[in-house]
Amino acid sequence: MAEQPVFLSDDVVARFLSYDELIPKLEEVLGQFSRGVSSEVVQPVRSVMPIHNHHGYLGLMPAYIAHEDILCTKMVAFYRREGNLNLPSTQATVLLFNPEYGNVRAVMDGLDITHKRTAAVSAISAKLLMPAQSDVLCILGCGHQAVSHYEIFTRLFSFKEVRVCSRTLETAERFAARVQGPMKVFTSAEEAVHGADLIITVTNSSEPVLFGEWVKPGAHVAAVGACRPDWRELDDVLMRDAVIYVDTREGAAVESGDIILSGAEVFAEVGEVLNGTRPALRNKTTVFKSLGMGIQDAVAAKLVFDKWKSSQ
Numbered sequence: 001m002a003e004q005p006v007f008l009s010d011d012v013v014a015r016f017l018s019y020d021e022l023i024p025k026l027e028e029v030l031g032q033f034s035r036g037v038s039s040e041v042v043q044p045v046r047s048v049m050p051i052h053n054h055h056g057y058l059g060l061m062p063a064y065i066a067h068e069d070i071l072c073t074k075m076v077a078f079y080r081r082e083g084n085l086n087l088p089s090t091q092a093t094v095l096l097f098n099p100e101y102g103n104v105r106a107v108m109d110g111l112d113i114t115h116k117r118t119a120a121v122s123a124i125s126a127k128l129l130m131p132a133q134s135d136v137l138c139i140l141g142c143g144h145q146a147v148s149h150y151e152i153f154t155r156l157f158s159f160k161e162v163r164v165c166s167r168t169l170e171t172a173e174r175f176a177a178r179v180q181g182p183m184k185v186f187t188s189a190e191e192a193v194h195g196a197d198l199i200i201t202v203t204n205s206s207e208p209v210l211f212g213e214w215v216k217p218g219a220h221v222a223a224v225g226a227c228r229p230d231w232r233e234l235d236d237v238l239m240r241d242a243v244i245y246v247d248t249r250e251g252a253a254v255e256s257g258d259i260i261l262s263g264a265e266v267f268a269e270v271g272e273v274l275n276g277t278r279p280a281l282r283n284k285t286t287v288f289k290s291l292g293m294g295i296q297d298a299v300a301a302k303l304v305f306d307k308w309k310s311s312q
């Protein structure tokens, strides 16, 4: 008889998921994905269904990684929260399967996985694309993703200054109280961005929050929000002037309003840069447009499950 699934709550997942193990696994799987051998890494573009009554969407993100025999799917609900900020903007559940039988081995809360793997992939892109001398980091948006991005970026790189700015001063100050470490809170996004070498956009805005004329030439932008074809975080000037990198070309062509509506051309997938088949143009202004991939959740879920299992 098939084993019964275990449920791993968010705090258990958080305890077993470390960036140190996650980052090399993500680099490996992003490279494999971009080699394009479809039988090795299977990941269809996620299907996304609207939840009309609540200004939300439900995304289904299946993935199979053949050589590691990982079969997984994440279900993620995400919302545009205009008014009630007490409601969460993202909820996620990850199912890890036994690929041979098809039964579910583990049901995991998917929030910590989503926060860490997204920040880790942005850090991988930054390692490849940010200016060699990067002194100033600027984070626009002060929610959950801002926290995980702050954590990993300040751990991996050393900045002379970290700036944050959100839609309201209150959310930026709440963020500053929540994370450990120095930062300057700005009330103007334009002032926060001025002179920054590395800019992370992690907002739930559907209108541009970052404008090309503010961005220092040669800077790197990791753009994490705007995951719908009619949502924007970046304006046309930035999209036109920068070299555009993505996690998946296929996903970007279907889901990224910044790419679709600006008509910008995608230069490369981050996996192609990791594989050495496309260059990292560090000296140019670069944008990494992140949308999130099921394979990223799959490698994270397997790490968590294996560690949990060996702790039993």
Ligand SMILES: NC(=O)c1ccc[n+]([C@@H]2O[C@H](COP(=O)([O-])OP(=O)(O)OC[C@H]3O[C@@H](n4cnc5c(N)ncnc54)[C@H](O)[C@@H]3O)[C@@H](O)[C@H]2O)c1
Pocket: 078, 089, 090, 114, 118, 140, 141, 142, 143, 144, 145, 146, 165, 166, 167, 168, 171, 202, 203, 204, 205, 209, 223, 224, 225, 226, 227, 290, 291, 292, 293
């Ligand atoms: N690319 C990926 O893999 C991936 C993964 C998870 C989440 N996301 C997306 O990342 C974004 C952030 O997610 P989160 O969980 O941190 O959300 P969150 O709701 O916790 O935080 C969003 C933050 O954006 C701020 N904000 C909204 N409009 C703004 C504006 N115009 N200027 C500055 N700040 C503004 C809000 O005040 C809030 O601090 C969402 O769009 C989410 O869908 C992407």
Ligand SMILES: O=C(O)[C@@H]1CCCCN1
Pocket: 076, 078, 090, 114, 227, 291, 292, 293
């Ligand atoms: O890949 C993800 O997990 C996210 C969830 C929210 C919307 C965008 N993509």
